Amino acid sequence: MELKSARPLTEVKGDWGGRSVPFWLEDGREAVYAGLLGVDLEKAPGSYELKVAAQKAAGEKIACSATIAVKAGKFATERLHVEKQFVEPSPEQIKRADQERQRLREIFDRVAPERLWNGKFRVPLDGVTSGSNFGKRRILNGNPGSPHGGVDLPGTTGTPVHAAQRGKVMLAEELFFAGNTVVLDHGLGIYTFYGHLSEIDAKVGDTLDAGAVLGKVGATGRVTGPHLHWGLSVERARVNPLQIVKLLGR
Numbered sequence: 001m002e003l004k005s006a007r008p009l010t011e012v013k014g015d016w017g018g019r020s021v022p023f024w025l026e027d028g029r030e031a032v033y034a035g036l037l038g039v040d041l042e043k044a045p046g047s048y049e050l051k052v053a054a055q056k057a058a059g060e061k062i063a064c065s066a067t068i069a070v071k072a073g074k075f076a077t078e079r080l081h082v083e084k085q086f087v088e089p090s091p092e093q094i095k096r097a098d099q100e101r102q103r104l105r106e107i108f109d110r111v112a113p114e115r116l117w118n119g120k121f122r123v124p125l126d127g128v129t130s131g132s133n134f135g136k137r138r139i140l141n142g143n144p145g146s147p148h149g150g151v152d153l154p155g156t157t158g159t160p161v162h163a164a165q166r167g168k169v170m171l172a173e174e175l176f177f178a179g180n181t182v183v184l185d186h187g188l189g190i191y192t193f194y195g196h197l198s199e200i201d202a203k204v205g206d207t208l209d210a211g212a213v214l215g216k217v218g219a220t221g222r223v224t225g226p227h228l229h230w231g232l233s234v235e236r237a238r239v240n241p242l243q244i245v246k247l248l249g250r
């Protein structure tokens with residue numbers, strides 16, 4: 001979304017249901033502020049208010065608001081029947097997966113004030129423009145699982161995985177469900193997630209340039225075959241990452 005102002009502003013910030021939405025100044029454009037509003041795939045349909053506050057050069061505070069209509073998404077449901085041992089992890093595995101989920105939540109919760117990226121985001125695999133399974137809910141033996149929070153991109157083992165944009169490596173390790181995983185912080189609450197890698201080629205704390213190779217496609221974690229699980233978190237909302245490729249950058 002864009003916010004236009006007749007005069008330059010500072011401290012432009014949105015509030016979306018208690019979550020902070022940062023705005024930034026688009027390069028080469030005067031007094032046009034851009035912001036990205038993350039709508040989680042499980043957010044209930046309805047009307048929500050986005051409040052925006054800013055300061056004029058002289059320090060005077062101003063505010064405005066907009067009503068955002070959230071419509072129900074259409075996500076597929078898949079019912080599968082599999083042998084019990086394959087869908088019921090052991091108590092230790094459940095504990096591990098819960099701890100990892102909690103850690104990821106803490107990472108995604110942080111809104112770094114600095115914007116690390118500039119320009120467009122890219123799909124992490126060369127030549128790939130589409131992916132599948134975003135939001136898909138799997139019902140295994142009658143038990144609904146959590147919806148699939150990313151897109152699965154087709155790729156063979158060993159295919160280089162590129163950073164979607166410039167970002168800082170926040171996590172680079174093996175997780176129970178996602179296998180070898182890299183998480184990049186792009187700043188302003190925007191994170192990308194790369195899972196099931198056969199190989200990780202990045203270290204926590206590194207800042208990667210847009211397009212840098214961070215690992216290779218693989219089949220680690222809970223998978224049926226090699227592919228890249230690519231996720232996007234915007235102000236902690238799980239968003240289809242293919243949308244950021246279309247939305248950002250001119």
Ligand SMILES: [Zn+2]
Binds near residue numbers: 150228229
């Ligand atoms: Zn996936």
